[in-house]
Amino acid sequence: MLSELPLATLDPSELRELRETVRAAATESGYPEAVRGLESSPTGFDADLWRLLAEEIGLAAVGLPEGIGGLGGLAEILAVAEELGATLAAVPFVSSTVLAGQILAACGEPAAGYLERIAAGEVAGPAITDSLGRWDPEGISCTLVDNAVHGTVRFVPFGASADFLVVAARTDDGVAVVAVEAASATITPLPSLDFSRPSATATFNGALAVVLSTSGEQAVTDAVDITLLAVGADQLGGAQRCFDMTLDYIKVRKQFNREIGSFQAVKHRMADALMLVEMARSGLEKVTWGPADNLGAEASVIKAWGSDSYNALAAEAIQLHGGIGFTWEHDAHLYFRRARYDAAFLGDAVMHRERLARLLDW
Structure with missing residues (x-):
């Protein structure tokens, strides 16, 4: 499956522009703050944002076959997923474009019509x-x-x-x-x-x-593995955002006439948090820029590590923000919610460690 999906079609500067475009579209649409307004939504789906991303920017076709108007490869999928994860955008990129799209792509010509519908923005x-x-x-x-x-x-x-x-x-x-x-x-x-x-x-x-x-069993398995990488990118984007907003806060929050970021105990916690984020980034870069010898094993490693890391970063963000971190008005709980969802989606960390052991005959 991965051999049919290009690793990348954009050069690094173009990939950076793609990231900036996705981030700008989501933030200008009010995210992550807009997530609060979805609590009472019957669907939890931002149709207007998806229309912008899918039809005007073309994200609904990322990673799909060129023959139906698809564009990009694995690097583009992961870049988009990371930026959407950082902003908590309520759009079905991972589930529709990546998971359903990759399953259909493996089914060949019989699925062409459905792939065209996804590329056009249908869910x-x-x-x-x-x-x-x-x-x-x-x-x-x-x-x-x-x-x-x-x-x-x-x-x-x-x-x-x-x-x-x-x-x-x-x-x-x-x-x-x-x-x-x-x-x-x-x-x-x-x-x-x-x-x-x-x-x-x-x-x-x-x-x-x-x-x-x-x-279709192998087609679904391969598509799930690619989707696990996209979920790992979503987790990375959210974890990085948790780290960044916490770092900004501890630089200005004072106790005993000192910024709390100057306290050694806080420094140690932030150093541990950064290690979790960078290890997750390293795992994704490894599969982005070089073919994976065992896609299933790489995907399970990334999903397991990403789940544990994002859960830890989201919890740490709440703790280090102190009392304000527990409030409805602060964004910390929104990332905590996404971390919990991502950790369970397509299997938790325990399941993927067990799968990794089976795949590697441990």
């Missing part, structure tokens, strides 16, 4: 996970019989806003990848700790499906 909901929100072929709950899907999938990202669903369904011959129009499924929104990362339950009662691949 695809990946319905592939087990009851705990992980990708586990043995845990697939949907079945495909006579081009009709039966079953229920929990934790479909942005499911309530999806135009169509990309479903992993079991058949007598293995795992099939099919597409189902959202109108043919029953979609039930789920409460989410992170207001900007909504999920839903999708129930299929004989929903008519378009079969895209009858042997």
Whole structure:
């Protein structure tokens, strides 16, 4: 899968401009502060921001095949995911463009029409996970019989806003990848700790499906691995933001007539935090600029480390901001929410350490 996805198509200066464009679009749309307003939203989806990013900037096509208007490769995917993670933008780039898009890209010509819809900005909901929100072929709950899907999938990202669903369904011959129009499924929104990362339950009662691949297990596995890298980039962007805003705060907050950043205990905590951030960055740069010998192992390492690091940085940001860090008005809790969501998405750190051990025959 990764051999078909270019590592990069932009040079470093162009990649930097892409980052600046994505960051500016999100911040000018009010993020991360705008996340608070999504608490009462029925979908948790910022359609206006996604329209800007997808249609005017072209982010919905990043990493997709050139034949359907796609652009960029892995470096571009990770750059976009990192900037969206830093701003907590409520858009389905990781779930629709990356996860669903990479699954469909591996299905070849039968999926071309659906890829074009994603590239145009439509939202695809990946319905592939087990009851705990992980990708586990043995845990697939949907079945495909006579081009009709039966079953229920929990934790479909942005499911309530999806135009169509990309479903992993079991058949007598293995795992099939099919597409189902959202109108043919029953979609039930789920409460989410992170207001900007909504999920839903999708129930299929004989929903008519378009079969895209009858042997899709490896396609989904490879797409999940690329998505884990994108989640790692989202975690890096959020963790870096937590570090930066905490560093800014300890330079101006005073106790005993001294900036608290001058206290040795605080310095040590910030040094530990920086190490977590830079180790996460190093892991992503390793896979960005050189082909991975074992994509699954690299993806699990990045997801496990990113989950632990982001959780730690988000908690440290709250603690070192003192009383204000616990308030609704401060952004610290918004990053804490995203850290928790990212840690659980597609399997937690414990699961990925166990997967790493299996992949490396430990």
